Amino acid sequence: MKLVSKYIDKENQGHLVLVPDEGEDMWHTYNLISEGDRLRASTIRKVQQESATGSSSSSRIRTTLTIQVETTDFDIGGCLLRVKGRNVQENKYIKMGAYHTIDLEPNRKFTLFKEEWDSVSLERVENACDPAKHADLAAVIMQEGLAFLCLITSAMTVDRAKIEVNIPKKGKGDDTQRKKASAKFFDMVLAAILRHLNFDIIKATAIQTDNRTLIENKSKFVLCHSSSGFKHSLREVLENPAVSAKLSDTKAAGETKALQQFMTMLGNDPDRAFYGYNHVSKANESQAIETLLVSDSLFRSKDLNERKKYVSLVENVKDNGGDVKIFSCLHVSGEQLDQMTGVASILRFPVPEIEEEDHELDSD
Amino acid sequence: MFVIRILFAGYAREWRCSHIVFKIQDHYLPLRLRDKEIDINKKYEELRGSVKSILNLVVVGHVDAGKSTLMGHLLYLKGIVAQRTMHKYEQESKKLGKQSFMSRGVTVDVAHRTFETSSKTISLLDAPGHRDFIPSMITGAARADVAILVVDASTGGFEAGFETGGQTREHAILTRSLGLSELAVAVNKLDSVDWSQERFKEIVTSLKHFLKTVGYRDSDVTYIPCSGLTGENLVEPPRDTALKNWYSGPTLLEAIDNLPVPERAINRPIRFCISDVYKGQGSSMCVGGRLETGYIQNGDRLMLMPQGDIATVKGIQAENLEPGYSFAGDHVTLNISGIDPTVLHVGDFLCDPQEPIPQTTRIQARIVVFNITVPIIKGSQFDFHYQSVNGMARVKKLVSQLHKSTGQIIKNRPRALVKNSSAVIELEFERPLCLEVYKNYKELGRFMLRNNGVTVAAGMVTQIN
Numbered sequence: 001m002k003l004v005s006k007y008i009d010k011e012n013q014g015h016l017v018l019v020p021d022e023g024e025d026m027w028h029t030y031n032l033i034s035e036g037d038r039l040r041a042s043t044i045r046k047v048q049q050e051s052a053t054g055s056s057s058s059s060r061i062r063t064t065l066t067i068q069v070e071t072t073d074f075d076i077g078g079c080l081l082r083v084k085g086r087n088v089q090e091n092k093y094i095k096m097g098a099y100h101t102i103d104l105e106p107n108r109k110f111t112l113f114k115e116e117w118d119s120v121s122l123e124r125v126e127n128a129c130d131p132a133k134h135a136d137l138a139a140v141i142m143q144e145g146l147a148f149l150c151l152i153t154s155a156m157t158v159d160r161a162k163i164e165v166n167i168p169k170k171g172k173g174d175d176t177q178r179k180k181a182s183a184k185f186f187d188m189v190l191a192a193i194l195r196h197l198n199f200d201i202i203k204a205t206a207i208q209t210d211n212r213t214l215i216e217n218k219s220k221f222v223l224c225h226s227s228s229g230f231k232h233s234l235r236e237v238l239e240n241p242a243v244s245a246k247l248s249d250t251k252a253a254g255e256t257k258a259l260q261q262f263m264t265m266l267g268n269d270p271d272r273a274f275y276g277y278n279h280v281s282k283a284n285e286s287q288a289i290e291t292l293l294v295s296d297s298l299f300r301s302k303d304l305n306e307r308k309k310y311v312s313l314v315e316n317v318k319d320n321g322g323d324v325k326i327f328s329c330l331h332v333s334g335e336q337l338d339q340m341t342g343v344a345s346i347l348r349f350p351v352p353e354i355e356e357e358d359h360e361l362d363s364d
Numbered sequence: 365m366f367v368i369r370i371l372f373a374g375y376a377r378e379w380r381c382s383h384i385v386f387k388i389q390d391h392y393l394p395l396r397l398r399d400k401e402i403d404i405n406k407k408y409e410e411l412r413g414s415v416k417s418i419l420n421l422v423v424v425g426h427v428d429a430g431k432s433t434l435m436g437h438l439l440y441l442k443g444i445v446a447q448r449t450m451h452k453y454e455q456e457s458k459k460l461g462k463q464s465f466m467s468r469g470v471t472v473d474v475a476h477r478t479f480e481t482s483s484k485t486i487s488l489l490d491a492p493g494h495r496d497f498i499p500s501m502i503t504g505a506a507r508a509d510v511a512i513l514v515v516d517a518s519t520g521g522f523e524a525g526f527e528t529g530g531q532t533r534e535h536a537i538l539t540r541s542l543g544l545s546e547l548a549v550a551v552n553k554l555d556s557v558d559w560s561q562e563r564f565k566e567i568v569t570s571l572k573h574f575l576k577t578v579g580y581r582d583s584d585v586t587y588i589p590c591s592g593l594t595g596e597n598l599v600e601p602p603r604d605t606a607l608k609n610w611y612s613g614p615t616l617l618e619a620i621d622n623l624p625v626p627e628r629a630i631n632r633p634i635r636f637c638i639s640d641v642y643k644g645q646g647s648s649m650c651v652g653g654r655l656e657t658g659y660i661q662n663g664d665r666l667m668l669m670p671q672g673d674i675a676t677v678k679g680i681q682a683e684n685l686e687p688g689y690s691f692a693g694d695h696v697t698l699n700i701s702g703i704d705p706t707v708l709h710v711g712d713f714l715c716d717p718q719e720p721i722p723q724t725t726r727i728q729a730r731i732v733v734f735n736i737t738v739p740i741i742k743g744s745q746f747d748f749h750y751q752s753v754n755g756m757a758r759v760k761k762l763v764s765q766l767h768k769s770t771g772q773i774i775k776n777r778p779r780a781l782v783k784n785s786s787a788v789i790e791l792e793f794e795r796p797l798c799l800e801v802y803k804n805y806k807e808l809g810r811f812m813l814r815n816n817g818v819t820v821a822a823g824m825v826t827q828i829n
Contacts, residue, residue: 168641178642228814231756232745232756233747236817263739267738275779279779339742
């Protein structure tokens, strides 16, 4: 993503002009736009025109519109972002208040106006515009008869293909059926790899369990071990030192590590690890938070107060010298964080009172 | 009426996703399992009364404890494996440069053979020991009634399997959690320590202590010294004086023969869990698996769950059994027709069309958490192992934590479940699975949760939501 210009006054009101380059930028944009913001972008609209004689003709016209956002839609597979809203700036084709849906397009600039730019949003823009923070990884996770092909970018994990083939068990004597099924399975995986991966961009491919290599890109493949072929075992792979060394700068690897730390802490010293907003905010009150893990899905909340609540939590923790890690809910680790309420924290010192207070609440 | 049925069966096949058609099948076309009622008990008496009862036995233990060698030798001594095959293996091993012809490599999947003892027909399942293949070991153990735990008695061998990271412990815990209450422990490779009685005693003492903590009663466990390589004390009583001097107990075969056969639920509705699918001759499909409950004969109409299709049984085969019939507890291969091969999966169930197995994406279960480092919290994801099913499950809710022995609620809505605790939780699956509640079907209510190659918890289904 490129930042073209930035006008934000001291009340944090203002607008940014951005140019998305690739699919991932759409995801960032999706996270930036919230209900009530104004968006100006070039778009295509079908316009009905009535001639002097009364016959009407319709034509498609490219025009620049400004809309007040009502809903946004993101398609993970195609990385498409559609923003629906009402027109707030009349031009000769479209009246005030008319509905329009803008399909944001890569490499075309758009302007986003916000009543209030919070620190979380601005940080996201900064991250999205930093080319050093980009890394692309493709992973093929396999077990006998089941394979997933995923693309992992810094903010997203996208499923590209799921391959499922029934492989008969080793039988007595004749195992041609088994061999045939295995060959078919590997062929399908190979075909999927060739179809979905662009070797000019991909930094490394992590392949688990077993594989067939593609000779010319051999150096880009890493073979690692996972206990099963399901998508969540991707986490296991990202924890693997051989892989994380190659991907030291990817967000996915960092997130996985942070979540792992939280889980270990919860196991070893449960008074230093809490999850759920109530517990975490109590920990924050005593300035105990060392690392805050928070899922980006919370900042997409439609409820403004809800969003503010989490933004102030993040800002608070930062002010107190804590580390804040914003997880992408499209990654496996973020997905899991989302499942456990989306917010978790590792504390500097044990605060057993948090849980006790909760108990008193329970008994009421 | 008959024509309509075929028509609807055709529809059902075409529109198997549509619930409306299910309803039509349920209410207007009570498709029957078989047209003529039969007396299963009488049939059982007639077909199985005079023959030896069948016992499903699984062999478990640490990798390289010698499970496959031990069982291979046992089968060889029983004359199941022919001299010619042995010779072939010998040649192959020589080619691979293995020092002994028995070292053939790592077992990766469950092997299945049948042999007979004096009072029983034993259906033997040889499970892999390597930690990467524990999922296969679980499917193997889920199909068995009793287990043999093979331990390596050689110097350092027993310790390697028994200390942390060894599979002896994990396998023992798994077999117990899967409901196999009787265990025979084969203390293998005792020839390598010159049949030392001290070594045998040492191993028995540490195992006894451990197995008690897992939940095995002393009276349910038998210990047999033996050697898979030399064949000592497998079928014939020991000939080596070093062993004969202090051991007068049963041979491995006798110990197997003494294991009790559990009660078979032949009168319950049919539940057949598919563990293997392959093409048969012609257009029919073959499905392998274990009939958990009920009775199947040729011509029966079974419902495939969770798809809801109807299949007709064309043939039933099993080693050492009369073809055409199958009772609960048998391992059989069914030849079925009338079903699209693409809808058959490992882990699906065949059942009585009038009493199909429930399918769900959400269950409540009672679990026992093992020795884990990362606690279980809301949202944790696990590999879910149930019969031959290997799926993904997510913890939706931690309902309550229970006292480990009394089962009383210690805490409602716990924040996390740490190691060695017991709890009631809610699980959610990615796609619908067929499950039974433990209290209705003891054979089918148990499952395992694993993560990162470690078994995290064992559980019983208490409620299907």
